[in-house]
Amino acid sequence: MAVIDVRGLRKVYGGRPVVDGVSFSVEDGEIFGILGPNGAGKTTTVESIAGLRRPDGGSISVAGLDPTKEDPAFREAVGVQLQEARLPEKQTVAEALELYSSFYAQPRDWRELAERLGLIEQRNTYFGRLSGGQKQRLSVALALIGNPRVAILDELTTGLDPAARREVWGLLEDLRGTGVTLLLVSHFMEEAERLCDRVIVIDHGRVIAADTPESLAAGVVADQRMSFVPSAAVDLSRLKDLPDVRTVASSGDRVVVTGTENVAAAVVIALHERGIQAFHLRVDQPNLDDAFIALTHHDDHAASTDPPADPPADPVAVGSGMRTGALR
Amino acid sequence: MSVTTPDLVAGASLGNRSRTADAMRAMLKSEARLLARNPGVVVWSVVLPVAAAIVLACIPAIRRPSEDYGGLSFFHVYQPILILFAVTLLAVQALPDVLTRYREMGVLKRLRTTPASPALLLSAQLALTLLVSIGCTVLMTVVPALVGASWPRNVAGFALAYLLAAWALLGLGLLIASLFRNARVAAGLGTLLFFVLEFFAGLWLQRPNMPAWLRHISDFTPSGAGTQALTDSAVGHWPQLLHLVVLAAWGAAMSTASVRLFSWE
Numbered sequence: 001m002a003v004i005d006v007r008g009l010r011k012v013y014g015g016r017p018v019v020d021g022v023s024f025s026v027e028d029g030e031i032f033g034i035l036g037p038n039g040a041g042k043t044t045t046v047e048s049i050a051g052l053r054r055p056d057g058g059s060i061s062v063a064g065l066d067p068t069k070e071d072p073a074f075r076e077a078v079g080v081q082l083q084e085a086r087l088p089e090k091q092t093v094a095e096a097l098e099l100y101s102s103f104y105a106q107p108r109d110w111r112e113l114a115e116r117l118g119l120i121e122q123r124n125t126y127f128g129r130l131s132g133g134q135k136q137r138l139s140v141a142l143a144l145i146g147n148p149r150v151a152i153l154d155e156l157t158t159g160l161d162p163a164a165r166r167e168v169w170g171l172l173e174d175l176r177g178t179g180v181t182l183l184l185v186s187h188f189m190e191e192a193e194r195l196c197d198r199v200i201v202i203d204h205g206r207v208i209a210a211d212t213p214e215s216l217a218a219g220v221v222a223d224q225r226m227s228f229v230p231s232a233a234v235d236l237s238r239l240k241d242l243p244d245v246r247t248v249a250s251s252g253d254r255v256v257v258t259g260t261e262n263v264a265a266a267v268v269i270a271l272h273e274r275g276i277q278a279f280h281l282r283v284d285q286p287n288l289d290d291a292f293i294a295l296t297h298h299d300d301h302a303a304s305t306d307p308p309a310d311p312p313a314d315p316v317a318v319g320s321g322m323r324t325g326a327l328r
Numbered sequence: 329m330s331v332t333t334p335d336l337v338a339g340a341s342l343g344n345r346s347r348t349a350d351a352m353r354a355m356l357k358s359e360a361r362l363l364a365r366n367p368g369v370v371v372w373s374v375v376l377p378v379a380a381a382i383v384l385a386c387i388p389a390i391r392r393p394s395e396d397y398g399g400l401s402f403f404h405v406y407q408p409i410l411i412l413f414a415v416t417l418l419a420v421q422a423l424p425d426v427l428t429r430y431r432e433m434g435v436l437k438r439l440r441t442t443p444a445s446p447a448l449l450l451s452a453q454l455a456l457t458l459l460v461s462i463g464c465t466v467l468m469t470v471v472p473a474l475v476g477a478s479w480p481r482n483v484a485g486f487a488l489a490y491l492l493a494a495w496a497l498l499g500l501g502l503l504i505a506s507l508f509r510n511a512r513v514a515a516g517l518g519t520l521l522f523f524v525l526e527f528f529a530g531l532w533l534q535r536p537n538m539p540a541w542l543r544h545i546s547d548f549t550p551s552g553a554g555t556q557a558l559t560d561s562a563v564g565h566w567p568q569l570l571h572l573v574v575l576a577a578w579g580a581a582m583s584t585a586s587v588r589l590f591s592w593e
Contacts, residue, residue, distance in 0.1 A: 050441060072443040080441035085434035090365040095358055102354035103442040105347065146442065 003028045003063055003150055003181045004049060010057030011044050018044050020205035021058070026198075028149075031172070031182045033196035033213070035189070037296050041205040042185045043083065043154055049183065050080045050152050063149050076105060079148035081139045083155050089128030093119050093138055096127065097145060104146035113141050117171055133164025140171065144180070151175075154185045169194055189289040193217070203296045216291045223247075223258040226267060228278035230255060234271070242266050254280070351444060355452040363456060369425050373417035374464045377410045384410075385472030398536040400563065403477050405534050407468065408558035409526075412551055414464045415494050416525050419501030420518035423457050427505035428514040436592045446590035450506070454498055454583070461494055481564030485557075489567045492575035493554030497525070499582025500550065506586040509593065525551040535559075547571065550578045 002025035011019040019041040026032040036042050047053045049060055051067030051074060060067050063077040087096050097114060101107035114120045117137045122130060130138065136156055143151045153172075157165040165188075172182060172195055186192055192199050193213045201209040201216070209216060223246060234255060240248045244266040245259040257267050264283045271278055363370065384390050390402040397405045427449075430436050439449065469486075473479045480486040500521065508514035527533075529551035535543055546552030553574040557567035 052437070052440065072445075075441065075443040078441075082434070082437060082441065085438035087438070088362050088430070088433075088435060090362055091358070095361065099354050099358045100442060102347075102351045103444040142438070143441075 002026060003030075004032075004183060005061045006045075006049065006058070007060075008058035009045060009048060009055055009060060011041075011048060011053060012056045017205050019048070019055075022202065022205070022207055023058075024200050024207060024210060026150075026181060026183060029177070029179055029181055030197045031176060031184065031195050033184045033186055033192040033199035034202060035186055035192055035199050035292060036202035037187065040202045040296075042187075042202055045202065046152050046154055046183060046185050047082075050078060050082075051075075052080075052082075076146060077149045079143035079146055079151040081143035081151070081153045081156055083158075085139070086135075087127040087138075089126060091127050092124050093127070093130070093134075094123040096138065097123075097141060100142050100145050106147050107145055108147050110141075110145060113145060116174070117141050118167065131164075133160050133167065136160055136164070136168060137171070140168065144175075148180065150181045150183060152183045152185075155187070156184070157186070157188060157191060165191075189292050201292065201295050209291075209295050224261050224263045224283065225256065225258045226264045226281065226283045227254050227256040228267075228281040229253045230271065231277040231279060232275075234274075234276060239267060239270065242270055351448060352451065355444070355448050356455060359449075359452045359456055363426075363460075369422045370418065370460055373422050374414050374460070377414040377417070378464055378467050381407060381410045381468040382471050382475070385475050385477040388476070391477050396537075397534060400536070400559070403472070404559065404562055405530070405536070407472065407477075407562065408555045409529050409531055409534075411465050411468050411490070411558060412493060412497070412529050412554050413526065413531070414468070415461045415497050416522055416529075416551060418457050418461050418464075419494075419497040420504060420521050420525070421501075421515065423453055423498065423501035424505040424508065424514040424518055425511060427453060428508050428511040431509050431591070431593065432511055440592040446506070446592070447587050450502055450583075450586060450590065453505070454502060457498055457501070458494055461498075462490075465490060478562075480558075480562040482561040482566060485561035485566045489554065489557035489561050489572070489575075492572055492579060493550060493557065495579030496550035496554065496575045496582065499579050499586065500525075502586035503582050503589070506590040509591070525549065528552040529555045548574055550575060 004024075004026040006025065007023050009019050009022040010017060022041070022045055024032075034042050034045060044053060048055045049062060049067060051070045054068055062074065065071070065074040065077060067074060067078075091099075093114065094110070097110035101110050111120070114123055117140065119134065119137055119141065122134055125134075127135070127138070136159075140153065140156060143153060157168050160168065169191065172184075175182065182195075184192070184196060196213055198210070198212050199216065200207050230253075236248045236250060236255070239245055239255075239257060242259075244262045245257055246263075247258045249256045257263060259266070264281075268278055268281075384403055384406060393399050393401045393404075396402075427436075430449075436449075469480060501518070504514050504518055504521070508517070528546040528549040529535075530538070530546070533542075535546060535552065535556060538546060543552075547556070547570060553571040557571040557575065560567050560571075
């Protein structure tokens, strides 16, 4: 059963459609991601779903309710974590959680929630004194305090250092299977890959792709890329002649080869035949980042603001350093 | 003296009155704590009028009836003005300051995502500001009386006049607080409104000395009606019905409008 159903959503600002016919539905208990570059219309979309913006067209139903009515039953059912929403500087974590739990019919136990979010130590700390990660976790806690059926989390890890980001992800993974449906907005592909059951990619106010993160990544025609340090000098032109190889380059000791998905095996076998060993071997496979870039950078560079600023590292083989090549 | 909106929180409609009460209590407690931690504006709003009332009461000449004020003493004329001076400052400066800051910071936007209604926050603010101003009024009545000025002769009338005047003035403050996003714009408007209200209260030209037409206008302002109602009670009469009705009408209209027009962002 779809707990969120969006049909033909439109929102126009100053004559310019920011959201232009977005449709999707989210099943009960799913973790659903909305991806897209900055300015693509993600926040407008979720703020409409959260009942904070009035759509200019289309229909939205969340847990069977109409968000534009903003009635208390809707607020009970939907927890929201917003970008740029703060608390009074001198409110402590415990006070905020206690206050917010008083608004709901069946709130979660805020102590347990604080414990789970690693905020229990900070319970008597003023909001103004919390670190960025702690503020975000408190923000997530406030979105969940009312025991919502749906929690909407907008850019919840933006501005967090990698350690804090992983902490927040860990929390959301814990929520999987507790029945709460999560709607996640992100421009971190790694986040979506790790957490989401399904994603849509929005660009220029339209849905340009909808799938599971894996299928989306797999659907991208992108080269495999491998690199290694050979134990002896290698004839690069020989490697280039291999059927699976498309490009060969070297930088310092390191040789970088791209090609089909068999390229790694083909190169290692070819080297082996010549008695050469490949040290520090790295193989990167296309990930959601590549899919994202391939999807959103096909036409122009107007929207090319920021693919993730810091390198999400997920090589399949050795090491953890190299990022998938700039496949644009 | 709270805003009369039935559903402060979700569930009130389900007959869950205790939850509305819980939310109200939690909100009051929270706002009171925040006020105690950040008392700045509130303290400055009340220091001057409280000190002035006490100082005036200490000067015997000021307590003597005078023909200049239609047989009232200077103290009788100024005590109500100073009492409403404190309420007005709290209402149009301190109250909007808190709420417009919340709006600027996104505190209200976050609150909007919960079942809490604007009326909950507004009533909590109204109640707290009212408490502070009642405290000031007690100081401004009791301390002068202890040093030799007269007690209000009709205490019940005085209290009634005071509460209605406070409701009317705080309602005006709530309306400013409901509408503006920029704390500085709200403060500027509050200051302007403050001078207008003080003028009609008789801070510069006392009501007994106003030309009749000006006094009639003043009768219909919250500060003018409030001052007269307090003065009448202080000398032992009951406030005139006109003034009580004017005050109640301002109070009801302003607090209803502030809930209706409340903007979260």
